[in-house]
Amino acid sequence: MKILVCISNVPDTTTKVKFTDNNKQVDDAGVQWIINPWDELALTRAIELKEDGNNSIDEVCVINVGLSKCDATLRKALAIGADKAIRIDADPIDAYYVAAQIADYLKNNPFDIVLSGIESSDYNGSSVGGMLSEFMDCPAISSMTKLEIENGNVTIHRAIPGGKQILELTTPFVGIVQKGITNEPRIPAMRGIMMARKKPLEVLSAVEMESLSHIVEFELPVAKASCKMIDAEHLEELVNLLKSEAKVL
Amino acid sequence: MSVIAFAKNWEGKFKKSTYELVSYAKELAFRLNTQTLVLSIGEVEESELEKLVQYGADKIISVDDSRLNILSSRIYAEVISQVVNKEDASYVILSDNNSGKAISPRLSVKLKAGLAAGVLDVPKSLDPFVIKKQVFTGKAFAYVQIDSEKKILTLSKNSFGIVENPTSLNLVKFTPELSDDLFKIKVKSVESSDNKIILADADIVVSAGRGMKSADNWQPVEDLASVMGAATACSRPVSDDGWRGHEEHVGQTGKVIAPNLYFAIGISGAIQHVAGVSRSKCIVAINTDPEAPIFSVADYGVVGDAMIVLPELTEIIRNGE
Ligand SMILES: Cc1cc2nc3c(=O)[nH]c(=O)nc-3n(C[C@H](O)[C@H](O)[C@H](O)COP(=O)(O)OP(=O)(O)OC[C@H]3O[C@@H](n4cnc5c(N)ncnc54)[C@H](O)[C@@H]3O)c2cc1C
Ligand SMILES: Nc1ncnc2c1ncn2[C@@H]1O[C@H](COP(=O)(O)O)[C@@H](O)[C@H]1O
Numbered sequence: 001m002k003i004l005v006c007i008s009n010v011p012d013t014t015t016k017v018k019f020t021d022n023n024k025q026v027d028d029a030g031v032q033w034i035i036n037p038w039d040e041l042a043l044t045r046a047i048e049l050k051e052d053g054n055n056s057i058d059e060v061c062v063i064n065v066g067l068s069k070c071d072a073t074l075r076k077a078l079a080i081g082a083d084k085a086i087r088i089d090a091d092p093i094d095a096y097y098v099a100a101q102i103a104d105y106l107k108n109n110p111f112d113i114v115l116s117g118i119e120s121s122d123y124n125g126s127s128v129g130g131m132l133s134e135f136m137d138c139p140a141i142s143s144m145t146k147l148e149i150e151n152g153n154v155t156i157h158r159a160i161p162g163g164k165q166i167l168e169l170t171t172p173f174v175g176i177v178q179k180g181i182t183n184e185p186r187i188p189a190m191r192g193i194m195m196a197r198k199k200p201l202e203v204l205s206a207v208e209m210e211s212l213s214h215i216v217e218f219e220l221p222v223a224k225a226s227c228k229m230i231d232a233e234h235l236e237e238l239v240n241l242l243k244s245e246a247k248v249l
Numbered sequence: 250m251s252v253i254a255f256a257k258n259w260e261g262k263f264k265k266s267t268y269e270l271v272s273y274a275k276e277l278a279f280r281l282n283t284q285t286l287v288l289s290i291g292e293v294e295e296s297e298l299e300k301l302v303q304y305g306a307d308k309i310i311s312v313d314d315s316r317l318n319i320l321s322s323r324i325y326a327e328v329i330s331q332v333v334n335k336e337d338a339s340y341v342i343l344s345d346n347n348s349g350k351a352i353s354p355r356l357s358v359k360l361k362a363g364l365a366a367g368v369l370d371v372p373k374s375l376d377p378f379v380i381k382k383q384v385f386t387g388k389a390f391a392y393v394q395i396d397s398e399k400k401i402l403t404l405s406k407n408s409f410g411i412v413e414n415p416t417s418l419n420l421v422k423f424t425p426e427l428s429d430d431l432f433k434i435k436v437k438s439v440e441s442s443d444n445k446i447i448l449a450d451a452d453i454v455v456s457a458g459r460g461m462k463s464a465d466n467w468q469p470v471e472d473l474a475s476v477m478g479a480a481t482a483c484s485r486p487v488s489d490d491g492w493r494g495h496e497e498h499v500g501q502t503g504k505v506i507a508p509n510l511y512f513a514i515g516i517s518g519a520i521q522h523v524a525g526v527s528r529s530k531c532i533v534a535i536n537t538d539p540e541a542p543i544f545s546v547a548d549y550g551v552v553g554d555a556m557i558v559l560p561e562l563t564e565i566i567r568n569g570e
Contacts, residue, residue, distance in 0.1 A: 130354025212363030
């Protein structure tokens with residue numbers, strides 16, 4: 001079986017978001033780029049499955065729709081253990097555009113399992129994985145918290161409000177990865193970084209595709225009024241304020 | 250032209266978020282000068298469906314097929330798209346929760362309709378259609394323009410509110426055409442955690458961090474939550490270390506929540522944590538360190554040891570009931 005992991009290149013989670021050009025562009029200055037946290041977990045799980053001795057996975061490939069600034073992130077994915085990286089060279093306008101590009105690639109390059117993250121931590125679309133599954137006309141597992149493969153049989157856990165479902169299904173499918181799929185994201189080791197240099201990073205040109213939406217402008221939240229401090233000896237005051245002032249109790 | 254709201258049920262019942270969704274759909278329909286249709290999938294009793302009339306449903310379309318009691322994003326997207334086409338609707342609104350997030354992208358592809366996920370307000374303009382949504386997990390907002398003719402929105406919880414707008418009951422049934430092929434995923438079993446309050450739905454959330462020092466110190470947190478009927482949550486290191494389950498982890502890489510009242514106890518207030526809770530209406534911070542960054546995002550703060558403050562606070566609230 002072959003696994004394709006979709007990788008979104010996002011600002012480090014500690015980034016203080018700023019905008020330029022009259023709030024029309026994200027200010028990239030000083031931003032560290034990382035693999036979107038859930039994509040990192042998806043990739044880690046894919047590599048674990050390849051290594052588990054079951055020999056059920058032959059290849060783990062990563063894909064990104066983005067400009068050349070994403071190459072460093074893809075190299076990191078290779079260093080973590082992916083066998084091959086593909087970048088579709090385009091500035092992604094919306095999730096539909098991204099999903100359509102990946103779906104087009106999949107037409108000629110079929111995979112058994114496609115993994116995406118539950119959302120990209122920048123634009124919070126929660127969309128690409130679901131859209132891909134519709135383009136592929138196959139099932140999608142949203143909020144996937146466990147993926148096991150044994151003798152070709154796939155077992156999956158899906159988080160649902162207040163519990164989980166345990167599912168069995170056949171490939172191909174899209175798994176939309178949630179926390180829990182693996183314990184810790186893998187960090188590239190020195191050997192991995194050396195090996196990554198020799199692994200293929202293929203750059204493909206984008207196909208003509210439309211987008212359905214675009215961002216016009218950004219806005220920052222207004223700063224909160226200052227915090228009211230309450231003496232730990234007079235907690236009844238807090239309760240009163242929550243009841244009469246904030247009206248939340 | 251009409252607006253369709255997808256009213257998801259949980260074991261045959263609607264939640265407050267469904268009423269907010271219908272209220273929002275009504276407001277949008279009003280602005281567009283069109284009808285508010287509400288679609289329910291799976292078996293729901295008429296008396297439950299009738300409740301949606303209170304929030305402005307001009308027509309309720311019920312697909313009461315027992316095969317559809319368990320959500321499948323693929324099948325639900327198919328059913329919704331059949332209804333959209335039949336009714337010639339232009340707008341589909343879903344809640345920005347697990348099910349809405351799973352269905353809306355599939356629907357977007359089916360209908361070739363642009364999707365704005367996690368919208369926070371009514372549209373800024375109708376033509377072009379521009380709407381505010383959250384980006385960077387609550388660290389910022391974006392105004393998104395949807396260019397396609399059909400449009401899909403998922404509505405963030407607690408961003409519009411519940412507005413009563415009674416209409417009269419107009420209930421119709423719809424039978425979609427579904428091939429057997431669609432029913433391929435086998436649900437082997439379902440496990441539910443003990444019937445605690447579900448974090449995503451909770452009006453009050455009591456959340457604690459590494460300041461609690463050990464998994465054994467959670468009783469005061471549980472007690473405070475229980476006296477207020479609140480859900481419990483935690484910071485990431487707490488779930489990473491297995492002190493609490495992953496389902497309680499809130500923040501940029503955990504759940505993003507927007508309750509009315511959020512207690513951050515022994516939580517320093519790292520940017521990734523705050524991102525996931527900043528839309529809470531009111532934040533109370535309890536921390537031994539007066540310099541902790543959490544105080545800069547909180548509405549009310551108490552400097553003190555959680556192990557002492559929590560039992561006292563719980564007592565005061567209990568006695569005040
Ligand atoms: C990629 C990435 C993603 C992340 N995503 C998330 C996320 O989604 N959610 C998240 O929460 N974190 C996330 N983090 C981690 C985040 O950066 C912080 O490390 C984390 O939030 C800190 O957790 P904490 O506040 O519980 O612990 P600490 O930072 O250790 O804070 C403990 C606090 O408790 C106080 N304290 C100590 N004793 C007491 C006492 N007796 N009573 C009261 N207060 C006391 C201390 O003063 C301190 O402020 C992420 C980090 C990374 C790198
Ligand atoms: N530009 C991209 N290239 C490849 N995969 C992406 C891209 N954007 C998003 N994804 C994938 O889709 C998931 C959800 O992203 P989003 O729909 O943008 O919230 C991410 O976790 C990635 O797995």
